[in-house]
Amino acid sequence: MAMSAPLALDDWGGTGPVLHLAHANGFPPGTYRKLIELLKPRYHVVTVRNRWLVPGTDPLEVQTWDDVAGDLIQALEAQGLEGVVGVGHSLGGVATLLAAARQPRLFRAVVALDPVLLTGRLLLAVRGLSLLGIRGWIPPASQARRRRERWSSREEAAEKLRGKPLFQRFDPECFQDYIASGLTSTPEGDFRLTIPRAWEARMFETSPRDAWRSLRSLSVPTLMVRGGDSDVFFPEALERVRRTVPGVRTEELPNTAHLFPLEQPEECGRRILSFLESTHTR
Template identity: 35%
Template sequence: MSCASTTLGTGELWSSMVDRVLEKIGGQGAPLLFAHANGYPPGSYRELFMHLEDHFEIDALEHRPLWGGREPPRRLRWQLFVDDLLSAMEGRYSQPVWLMGHSMGGVIAALAARQRPEKIAGLILLDPVFLPDRFVIAARLMSEKKRQQMPMLRRALSRPEHFESHAAAFEFYRGKRAFKGLSDDALSHYVLASKAPAPGGGVQLRYSGAWEAAVYGSAPSARPLMKRMRVPTLAMRGQDSDTLRPEIWARWQHWQPQARFLEIPGGHLFPLETPQATAHAAIKYVFAD
């Protein structure tokens, strides 16, 4: 795999990073680039990819929090992630590509499509993090200390980052409400993808709580983004999602009436909870003709 030598915002040379951050999943068919959720590395979506591989040639981009640094920039802008995705596309594809993104990854995919629509065949957005404008504005105006007290950020910063083993991590998450909809296999994929050996023994989060909180605290506004969208779009929401709220879902349909909107059984993690239904909806949309 070759890639153009594009200098990134923090000084890394993209051509020396590409094999590490752009994972070739496999499959055959239409090119599809996947952007993962905040805290969920690409390996978490193994079952979803398995159901897509007969129709798509899939690559997945690892976002910067997985590149090794534990601490994010003091003032994070999501444009950093968009630049990474566009750089990967520039070096990897000679034709327009389908972008599929979950949660944070869905917003990044949409931002990339707004900037370079000629590079995008279409969008498949899975429960993107479209937060209420009041949350976005408040997060921007608050001091860093106050921002870290917001419930969503506080939860991210308080998550345990170290476990004795992958098995111990599995048992911890198996008892958490957020993961109740995942099968044991799906939860195992998440645990293996999200934990790496820790220097002092055991395993630790690959995607630190500090990065997770910084991402939530710097989310962009959805309204101006989706009102200007001009590429084919399939929007999916988990029927029980507590992230893409029903009121935002309804507004999105008003902002982008030409898009296709579907609700899928499950919560915010429906791509992991019901991967077959998610993949089937994407395949049906892309290959409808």
């Protein structure tokens, strides 16, 4: 379902062509501060303030990730932006790919970082669970719905979260940026998740209508990067990307997982800038 009004763009500054960064589910844009700072000398970075960052929005309004792509299109068009560099991670990577396939004039190039593109039995299973209406009952959606949402302080949150497997490979600065931006103070004096767990769960229990069909019409210069140890963007999906997307460039980042933009932001930034330089995206 489309938003009644365009979502706002947050301006991170920088010099050069506009670059939009779309973040992963559960990780607000501020978590990517270190990567953003690496991009700013060459690009003017903006991020959409997505629905889950807008108080009072209903997660059930999103039916598929195509709605997220539509929000991005609407936000860019509302600002009169065209020829934007689209960079996206995970969910954000898929939304950016879908938006570029639908409205190529809005993008001069796309970089998708470990996008959630499923294949084979896993794709069939996800579709089946969605048709049965029980996808929200299993991980990762069920885990997101049960996760702890409030802490007495940022320090307590950092202490509890640091040892979780999800964060063990994080760059130390990126972890601190998550604690700073991923938690929001409440009127009661404690801290809650900036992205409510109901929203995080909703994005885990939905997916694109047909990502592979959309990707066949992608016409802008595109780079897709897979974390070498990713348990989300599998080698089979990377191979299917090569067969599906005309002229796509694909790379793997060794010894990294799905969250590699937050594990190795410097190397991630270098890969992005090198690709954009090779396409003369300045």
